[in-house]
Amino acid sequence: MENETPMAWPVHRRMPDLATLDESARAKVMIATERLRSLRDVYGDRYLTQVREHVPGYTVLSDEEIRLSARRFMDILLAELSSLRVPDDALREVLSEYAAERVARGVPLDALAIGYQLGSREMLALLDEVAAEVDLPLELLLAVHDSTWEFSNEASSVFARVKHEMALEQAHFDAERRSAFAAGVLGGVYPAERLNRDAAVFGLDPQAHYVALAARAATAADADAVRRIIASAVRLPADRLLIAQVGTILGCITPKAPHSTPDHLVAVGPALPLDRLGDGFDEAVLVLETAGQFGMSGVVGLPDLGPRPLVLAGAHTAAGLDARHMTALDEAGRSNSEIEQTAQVYLECDQQAPEAARRLAVHPNTVRYRVNRFQHLTGLDLRRTEDLVTAWWLLNRRRVPSHSHRGETR
Structure with a gap:
């Protein structure tokens, strides 16, 4: 056993520049490409069988949608090989579009990754069959295997990036909806029937009482700081706070008045139902203007001002x-x-x-x-x-x- 030669780690084979292949190898690549083209429906059926058996996250997709996506990937691969190009860049672009569409349809990220790996495995199995038929050079076939699995790993990061971007986009959309709702309620322009319908979307009870807050922020950074201060004071996640710019004032809807906001002036209106909260916000703005003129800070309500508004x-x-x-x-x-x-x-x-x-x-x-x-x-x-x-x-x-x-x- 002492004389045994240690096993060497397999060398990673990269796809060659197909244009540099000798004429015989190029001819075999072209024959293999045409043979694979004739089997695109076979590949679609095989892929469908695999994902239906192993990827429950694809239940939101129909059989034809799954076959169509498989054939689409096959077409891209074949188009690139026919032009003697390695298909990595083309696949990356399509993969991003594919991931965005699938995530939007509700396909989980892990299901996408598994589905892509299954598709790669079926593609390579079909390629092995064709390679044997046309006598494709072994070194080239092994390079295709290595590059395919390397790209399959990269695909997982593409899926993760797309999901992250879509999550950010959704968060931005949610923030805009929350801001529009808050601005409408505080501005007193939200119709009663719509208010009763939409309140539950934002976790509010149309029959309960809420408090309108008013504050000032000179910059976007100041507004973010005020938002976090208020969120902390009322014990709510900052991204769930109903806050909006109403004219030149930063307005907010909270279930209760904050106890303290050190170093920041936050004006508080009376607790009122949502359909009357515009009046409460008007009072909070009056408090804000008055308290600001007198150099007051912290949480201030109308009773704290005495006759100062006069x-x-x-x-x-x-x-x-x-x-x-x-x-x-x-x-x-x-x-x-x-x-x-x-x-x-x-x-x-x-x-x-x-x-x-x-x-x-x-x-x-x-x-x-x-x-x-x-x-x-x-x-x-x-x-x-x-x-x-x-x-x-x-x-x-x-x-x-x-x-x-x-x-x-x-």
């Missing part, structure tokens, strides 16, 4: 009140900003001078002095309810960037 209304009225009460304050020189800031903080602290002093890092008497100056310059007595409301409204309006041009007619 601050942004009534531009003409505000101009008159601002001119009447704030002109003297604006003309008070360098101290006017300190007086205004102190009055603002004093109101935010519910008129508690010690707390306002702590926030401003001054003595409580300083707070009291500045508040008295504010009342003297503006003519607004903070002990009177109407004056207190007017002072709060004017001071908060002046904090909002778009209304910061004091004394300017708006």
Whole structure:
């Protein structure tokens, strides 16, 4: 046994350039090609028998469809051999089209791979029979076998790539449908009968209550970040979120309001049925606009804003009140900003001078002095309810960037 020669690994034989074959070998290739052409129906029947026995995933295809695809592959092979070309490139192109059509029909990926291997085996068996008849050179026949099985392995990767591309395309299509549905519901333009029909497609109950959210995103990357933040906050997969661009606002439908969205402003509307969710989205947009003007972040609903939305209304009225009460304050020189800031903080602290002093890092008497100056310059007595409301409204309006041009007619 020590003298036995180790077995060498078989050498892989590649298909030669058929045009370089000698005249005798080329003639035999042509004869084999014509003989195979006459057996294309035989090949189709053999292939049908094999896949019906071994590939249950092909049940969605009729017998004639299976025979037709087998004959199609045979025709491509024969056309290339007749032109003295190796058929790899031609088969790759057809294989991609074939895989896309079969996957779309519901044929599983593993069934495609097995079916192609069975087809290759039957093709080679038929070729062996013909090769014996026409005395095809053995070296060429072995090269055909090696190349066929090599390509059969490559076919599996082609099938996988096609399936991946189709999955991406389907995901994109699903995302567009979800976005269109969300935009229609939030925009209040989805007909009631269609809403009742389509809600179940997206996992929604037309009789249940849902929450409309509103957010802003300057770029596509920002929109994706907001989508993931909301999805995480409401514990839903990001790709299942019903979200859409509605005008300049990013709108979303969720079963509940998120608890927290750190560093991002997300406005929340009331819980409403789907057919009224457009009203809820309108409220969420109002909240978003108001909270954004006041520099708020996190999850904000209308109850969190207090009377702040009123601050942004009534531009003409505000101009008159601002001119009447704030002109003297604006003309008070360098101290006017300190007086205004102190009055603002004093109101935010519910008129508690010690707390306002702590926030401003001054003595409580300083707070009291500045508040008295504010009342003297503006003519607004903070002990009177109407004056207190007017002072709060004017001071908060002046904090909002778009209304910061004091004394300017708006």
